[in-house]
Amino acid sequence: MTLTDTPGHHLDDLEQRLEEALRLVRNTPRTDLTAIRWLETAAKLGDLLAGVREASAEIRQELLGGARTALLAYLRQHVGETVPAHELEGVSGIREWARRVRELRAMGWAIDCLGAGQEAPYCLSDDHLDETVALSDELISGIKGAKPRERLIEYLLHLSPWPVAASQLERVAGVPTWRDDLRALVREGWLIQSRDDDPSIPPGFYRLARIEDLPG
Template structure:
């Protein structure tokens, strides 16, 4: 058979698979079917002398996966099925490319995949490009992460996106360092209940909206305790992150206020009074700027 006509081998393999159609329908003889599929692959390889279509560097496999998902839109498709359809070992990477580079909403669970819509999400696609462009930009991890937060100002940035731009480093840690050093109003789930753990959001890039230096004295864990206790609501104006009364067109974020001292004098307090929860209160940037305390 080694010296036979590859085209004849292909026909024989196809014929063998056809003969097994009833076995497949009855969910029998799986090993025999897999052997026949293997023979078919060998015949194809021999027919093309081991050559692969030029598009199989990625584009062809990706198209085949997408076509299969579109054909079964809304249905769960197994990973082994996508591997067979793609014909390459890196099929999972092609699925990620369909999600990220092209913006298709593909759900994943238990080793299965499901295409939600045949139309790609252009917003998702453009955002992936933004993150990719910043990941490939020059500069340090800190500079790239800050550029990402500023580019997506007002939007939640995921931990995965931060890590990509930071080249695998702790992107969340870099964002916290930027908040402390630059006093940028960068929120986490400790500051805003609509953010998921690991998400970060730069509220504003305006100089006037930067944090007061005293906020460096209140780490994330402490902020979480204070804001959660006060239901993420400013004690002075009663506006908060859980309230629908926060004006959408105005910059609003929470800060920690101290009942015993103004922001400029907080650093002079003894350590035990500085971090005492009963002496701390949730305030907002606007009330703090106006000199109003809880």
């Protein structure tokens, strides 16, 4: 799925709120600015920026699913790098993004906080989970997406590069029509492979090929 597939009103809303915020700043006097005037301006700006976050989160939801999935995808694309806190907040589209990072840690990901305080950066030091952790029942029970598609995306992101049995994917999806959801993800551009694509994959298994090949 590309941004052009995202419902247009989310992007329109994002653009509108950014334009309103810019207009608000431009109309703020550069001279004789009083504390009271600035408080009113800052309050309006805060409301607009909250709307920006909400619109961004809607787009993220359409493309990736939950905030935790987006954070995992971004960190895996930047493994070994120092990632600023404000980038992670932007990626997640929620204020509680640090809680989602802690959840990823609890699920086995080696994510280090490089400092103290809310502005401390983070670093993912390992680019994949240990295979025993990735294939555990505990990981499956931790997948909580609202839709089968969202649960499949997150689970495959956790698993890559390990192949996973069809029976596990059905458990995660929670619906008998999970193969339809999987095919829809492939049509959107997700590189989900089977034995037909790679002979090294066991029969009846699937694998998200490479994190760097996320739909673009």
